[in-house]
Amino acid sequence: MLAAAGSSPPAPLAEDLASLWLLDPAVTFLNHGSFGAVPRALRTAFVALQERIEAEPVEFIDRRLGELLTPARTRVATFLGIEPDALGFVTNATEGVNAVLRSLDFAQGDELLTTSHVYNAVRNAMSYRARQTGATYVEVPVPLPIREPLEVVRALTSRMTARTRLVVVDQVTSPTALIFPVETLAAECRARGIELLVDGAHAPGMLDVDVDAIGCTYWTGNLHKWCCAPKGAAVLWVAPERRGDIHPLAVSHFLGEGFVKEFDWQGTRDVAAWSVSGQAIEFFERFGWENVRAHNRALAAWAHDLLCERWQVEPVSPPEHTMLGFMATVRLPHELAQRFATPLDFQKTLYARERIEVPILAFDGRWHARVSAQLYNRPEEYERLAGVVLRHAGR
């Protein structure tokens, strides 16, 4: 069934929102999802803080570190449904995932389980750790199209065994941009005594996250994606019973002195991105987070239907958009695979020749585009992508 077109895109939350960001207006930027983008005002606060720290490096990095980090920790923790003393700052979700994987002892025969939608860096980290410890990396396919979230649960539970030590699952998947039912999966894991690491790289900001309520063992998420914090701002949470066992990748002075203390000090580093991460959350408060979420979800859903219709392709997720957040992955016209050597070649062409920034990727043997929707995006940008892709497909 092809997606029904026709509904209108959401109204922007304010006039000229793009001017609040530093993004180049000459580029049709449909890839907020990869690295986020920092609003001008936040960038100014970030640079000002870096300058303040550089004026008195020892005073700030040593004696006043708590002053730099505590307000941000409190703000971010409240936003994510975490106790502040359970929130460890990390540089990115990759680091959060690695901190967990490298802290746990796996043994010969243990299984580390995830799905075919896993982010490639996480796939590598899991299989690397499995190789190091004699454990086995297991990746269960969840083929597209997905008709209901329970398909993900069924695929994973069908491969859970007495040997499964850790399940890793994305809260929002990277290649396919789908919201996975992590709460249901957490209940399934708990019932079997299996630990669950939720990769929430895209979740903060996009979803109304309540980490404590998920019921998982470990959770990590980026603030530099959908909260628009400066790059290098992310969070790791660990359930109380495991908190003492998980250490940062860089073990440093405060080993064994508490989760927060260990993660706050991972050697000398720039803490400005962590420190202004609370201000990133406040940046969106002027619009109201509920309004931001409603706008971005509606824009992604509208863009999804538009692209499916214009390209005459099947949706890869439920047509009611129940698994879509601020991104949508849409199959591309099949002719493109005959005209370009690889998805990356086509992505580069779109950028170099058309000034459109959008990820193009292969999944299940088919080529897809993943579009993002952030407050600064406008419906015309997706219309433009639709037409340009058709031209390159020779239609």
Ligand SMILES: Cc1ncc(COP(=O)(O)O)c(C=O)c1O
């Ligand atoms: C699902 C998922 N996990 C992990 C990451 C890694 O994020 P980072 O590069 O910030 O570590 C990403 C990045 O896009 C992702 O989509």
